[in-house]
Amino acid sequence: MMVAGSHPWNVSVQDASAIQKGLRSGLVLEDDFGEIGTVAGFDVSFSRERDLLHAAVVIIDAGTLEVLETVSASAEPTFPYVPGLLSFREGPVVELAYGKLEIRPDLLMFDGQGIAHPRGLGLASHMGLLLDRPSIGCAKSRLIGEFKEPKQKRGAMRTLSIQRKKVGVVLRSKDNTKPLFVSPGHRISVESAAEWVLRTGKGYRLPEPTRLAHIAAGRAKR
DNA sequence: GCGACAG
DNA sequence: ATCTTGTCGC
Numbered sequence: 001m002m003v004a005g006s007h008p009w010n011v012s013v014q015d016a017s018a019i020q021k022g023l024r025s026g027l028v029l030e031d032d033f034g035e036i037g038t039v040a041g042f043d044v045s046f047s048r049e050r051d052l053l054h055a056a057v058v059i060i061d062a063g064t065l066e067v068l069e070t071v072s073a074s075a076e077p078t079f080p081y082v083p084g085l086l087s088f089r090e091g092p093v094v095e096l097a098y099g100k101l102e103i104r105p106d107l108l109m110f111d112g113q114g115i116a117h118p119r120g121l122g123l124a125s126h127m128g129l130l131l132d133r134p135s136i137g138c139a140k141s142r143l144i145g146e147f148k149e150p151k152q153k154r155g156a157m158r159t160l161s162i163q164r165k166k167v168g169v170v171l172r173s174k175d176n177t178k179p180l181f182v183s184p185g186h187r188i189s190v191e192s193a194a195e196w197v198l199r200t201g202k203g204y205r206l207p208e209p210t211r212l213a214h215i216a217a218g219r220a221k222r
Numbered sequence: 223g224c225g226a227c228a229g
Numbered sequence: 230a231t232c233t234t235g236t237c238g239c
Binding site for chain 1: 226
């Protein structure tokens with residue numbers, strides 16, 4: 001079995017796509033974890049006046065949803081935003097912030113796609129592989145995939161598929177609000193991914209990990 | 223050629 | 230992502 005090592009982030013748009021194709025075979029799409037005690041949420045904001053990316057990571061207790069740790073890091077963007085290549089723009093800052101953590105989270109949640117991606121390796125999958133951690137992609141909108149509108153009640157979900165293959169779910173995390181696009185990143189199944197998004201929610205559209213990371217990332221700009 | 227297109 | 234106040238609805 002090929003073991004995933006590190007790879008350069010400063011590559012061309014062409015090479016980035018090739019790197020994704022090479023990494024996808026290393027993904028584990030079934031539950032591969034023990035007891036989940038902590039969940040980390042990631043998000044990145046952008047300050048255009050200073051041309052800086054700010055990444056924030058918030059770790060919460062999986063049982064009480066209480067915040068245990070918050071860290072952030074900043075860096076100049078080295079890659080443009082290209083649909084399908086988001087990890088090459090946000091990956092560097094995310095790794096930087098992750099390195100500042102004292103707690104080693106049991107599960108990672110990202111504001112983006114997992115395997116619901118053109119080459120099967122969205123931000124959550126990519127980071128889950130590099131950090132060797134179970135990860136979930138929890139995006140606010142669709143990148144790729146077909147689905148039917150889920151019912152309006154919290155907890156309702158429909159399959160998100162790519163060429164007849166189930167790659168995730170379109171999940172209603174709150175009554176009468178736009179659904180979330182949840183797909184496994186690495187070392188977790190579609191079912192468990194959806195379950196954890198619901199389990200870490202507090203009544204807001206976004207689950208606590210990602211919601212709090214979003215606030216922290218925005219706060220990091222000031 | 224045209225439309226779609228995570229953050 | 231970001232530029233941005235109020236406003237309608239649960």
